[in-house]
Amino acid sequence: MAHSEQDVLRLFDEHHLPLYRFAWRLMGSAADAEDAVQEAFLGLLRPECAYDMERSGIRTYLFGAVRNQCLKRLRRRIDAGQTETADGRTPESELLRGEVADAVAAAIAALPETQREVLILAHYEQLPLAEIAEITRLEIGAVKSRLQRARATLREVLAAYAPVENTHE
């Protein structure tokens, strides 16, 4: 179902921030994230747009469209032999910086793609598991297990950054 330009801009105003955050966290590049979000919204204008309001909500559809765009770009990076994020950082170099946020970013970037997207949608965007299952086209059980594995890996990788008890007093 194709939308009008006004519809697209209204939907953009309502939904673009979480979609952009999701794309940015998946790809680590502002330019790629913007492109992915733009393509997802433009898709709504096209006659071949597959959005069916009776099957899913618009937010779910848009997250799915952004996800597809991101995966397409990530595949291209792999085909081009790029293992770094678009701004030239690697997980290893990030860890060496020693900053907590960078270490978290690097640890998440090092997760398998299938766990990474589920973690981002669940933790950062606070989406319900059923919606994540719809976006990623998985069973809810698979979403749960991926999320658990991702968190277990992160707990292990980020153990050095765990808060320590204050023993001075």
Add this chain to the structure above:
Amino acid sequence: MNDTELDRLLDSWQVPPPAPALREKIRAATVRERYAEPRRRRTAPLRPRLRWLIATGVVFAALTVAMGQGSDSPAGSRIVQALSELWEHLADTFQAHRVAALVSQIRGADPQVSIDGKPGPALVFQHSMVFDLEVPGDGLYSITFFPKPLNGWKRTGQVKETYLEFEAGAHHVVIACNRRLMMSDSPIMVRRRGTK
């Protein structure tokens, strides 16, 4: 580390906000979509390897020259003409590769648009050899660099070392890039797509 501690750690990773121009980019792209011709079913792009193109071109050029030297007969003349057309086609394909490379380079060079000396909207890149510019209050223009005269396209400027300078209707447009562009001095071909 318990769940709460892990959540706190994860929350330290924040995302910078998107560029304020993103909404404008999408608005401009929606205008471009409005004027877009019906999308055709995508076919695999015709991209033979460049070295094969060059090798084939060299062979045909040699054949053309050889046939031209012995083209006294009408049959010889027809063959020369056919080979010339084929050669021209190969040259066009080669040129298309170069134009696509230039468009891609501009896209990655943070192009900043200025219309009549004032900042303009973002460019819209949808096709490999063409990009679009919406001139506020005037209409949508497509821009390419293919040098052959094409129906509906006008040559209105040329590529400079790090910027493009051309006319879109009655407006003077400069697109500044952050790096030196290939195909400097290439013609800029402009076509009006519609009014807003």
